[in-house]
Amino acid sequence: MGRPATHDVPRQGSRSGPVRLADVAQAAGVSRPLASRVLNGDPAVRAAPETKARVLEAADRLGYVPHVGARSLRSSRTGLIGLVVHDLSSPIYLELMRGARAEAARHNYFLVLGDVDELLADDDAFTIFISGRRVDGIVVQGGHGEFDLRVDEIAHALPTVVVNAPTAESDTVTQVFPDEVAATRMLTEHLLGLGHRRFGLVTGPRRSTTSLLREKGIAAALADASLELREEDRVHGPWTADAGRAGLVELIRRWDGDPQRPTAVIAGNTLIGIGMLGAAAAQGWSVPADLSVAAVHDTWVSEHLVPALTTVSLPLYDVGVTAVRTLLSGTPGGTRIELSDPPPALHPRASTQRPPDLGRARHDPHPSGIEKPAGGGPS
Amino acid sequence: MGRPATHDVPRQGSRSGPVRLADVAQAAGVSRPLASRVLNGDPAVRAAPETKARVLEAADRLGYVPHVGARSLRSSRTGLIGLVVHDLSSPIYLELMRGARAEAARHNYFLVLGDVDELLADDDAFTIFISGRRVDGIVVQGGHGEFDLRVDEIAHALPTVVVNAPTAESDTVTQVFPDEVAATRMLTEHLLGLGHRRFGLVTGPRRSTTSLLREKGIAAALADASLELREEDRVHGPWTADAGRAGLVELIRRWDGDPQRPTAVIAGNTLIGIGMLGAAAAQGWSVPADLSVAAVHDTWVSEHLVPALTTVSLPLYDVGVTAVRTLLSGTPGGTRIELSDPPPALHPRASTQRPPDLGRARHDPHPSGIEKPAGGGPS
């Protein structure tokens, strides 16, 4: 407002268009290289303080902003980091993205978004993204089987960090991931502490590294109590709410008439957990009275669900931060960083409580799949 | 794998480092400009088809990828669009982001992420983002009061499109937003059709344009039925689940003992709706038996809530698509595009049904804030 409706920046002398370094140098009465060095804070500069001040003042007054393209052409530094994501709708990955973005900003870097599926489908996009010297490095969300296979290829062209899902060892790829084992161990110990002795699990694909680590944490906690997770109490599938719903329905079917049926079910992630809460309600099971439910990952929605969902949070924001920091610090490839600080944090909520007394009353949920209305409720 | 562990690309002749246009031209036996023109599909090129093919083949074989910095220096086109977002955790904005990203990709553009709060807090970041010729244009999520004030400033420097929240008319800014009025009208008509006659509303800030438009849609539908939304049945606040929770608690307090109390409450967005479902449960109100709840925006979580949440979806993905398309088409500033196609879509789910018969039974919810367990449920 109050400024002329033009895309040009206020200018000096007769030349129109954006202010260049040369304009600043001229205005400050110094050479172009010196202006560049002062502006970039080169510690080797010995110019008088007032000269430096004059350069800074001129740049400020003229509204000088370096042309990032020219800079990157000369110095082959773009100030951009590529972030390759799977699924922009998942609240889980978003935390990671937020952390990466914030840390990038701290270093005056910006993030360029890439989508796994699209990069896989469009070879040109893939190439331009990776090799167009468009970005100085890449952060990839691991755990996408097909894309993981190409990460090594990317890492040969650019510094690359895979976050969140450990993959095969590699000489070129750096990996940053949270302590998955500690997380599910913590969740399982919470349930053990409440008195549960038999557990169900609905989680991601059987071959997923993340699934394996999470099952490992559960197994470790159970082993300490001389218990184990039976094969028939596990369901593997996609990391989605729909899969969570289907998974619990399947488990309930398997448990039919079993007086020793599990009293607590762990969800491999929050989406699965949300689906399980829906399935429980649809099947006429009350959570937590009939069944405790707990999930990996704490998201904004966890505490607002009915019942509020017990979760364990992994430091995803910090994983994002660490990934970018590692990338920019020039850490050599092949490093594997398991983030143990901050540790996973338990968020006990209404969806978990002590187990029901299955011995006393026979277990027989409503046969109908519809939850009965609460009898008119507050009327 | 199988490739040498080096950041260099396979090369031609003695020169190391990435393949340049000159390398391609040489390999194809043409001049640099001609190679450039062929590669960029310049229709004016009259070279023999086999010459063109030789250039393309050479580029492909050598793995040529243009240096985007050099290109942008010369042609002042960066191939990047800035996307300025408020809140990376909101599932609502994500749809918009997904659409913008997909459309950008279709034009071989990538998205650079900016964060409203950070750009406001860090003047340098703001300047570099806006004026570093880092991006060719900017898409801004409107509705952030403080940032909206600076949009005009941005639009003077770069083509700018504001999405999702109409702001003041402007000569420079282009706006793209969905038909908010039609959406809440549709939602309200759904509730009217079920038999509801008095309504509550928990929505965003009173001065928010989006709030105003959504209230306008409700008012329009009610006016058709010779009804109106009373002032005392509205609560304004942030667009968050916490605010939804607090809002419904407040409404329930106001309705205490009112035999004519509203039987349906509209949530200004899904986050608010989620908070309301939680509040209803905590207050011992059954949704939909005691109260119907419906919300604006359909997200992945809507159908998985308990009860599943009735919503109206706005074409946010398409808003993102249109924003980018408008930006790249060079549409002059000042254009306002209200997206009426696709129209809002109603998703009727379990959270809405016919109103309870308030006349018959006196309304008196459980005094305790705790929902009673379902009496042992399936035991």
Place this chain on the structure above:
DNA sequence: CTGAAAGCGCTTACAG
């Protein structure tokens, strides 16, 4: 330490 010169890789007026 500083300045004059070179050059990053590309595209686009400009001649031919």
Place this chain on the structure above:
DNA sequence: CTGAAAGCGCTTACAG
């Protein structure tokens, strides 16, 4: 239509 030349704006060896 095509090629030789220029030049986008910056930073960095290289002399001094």
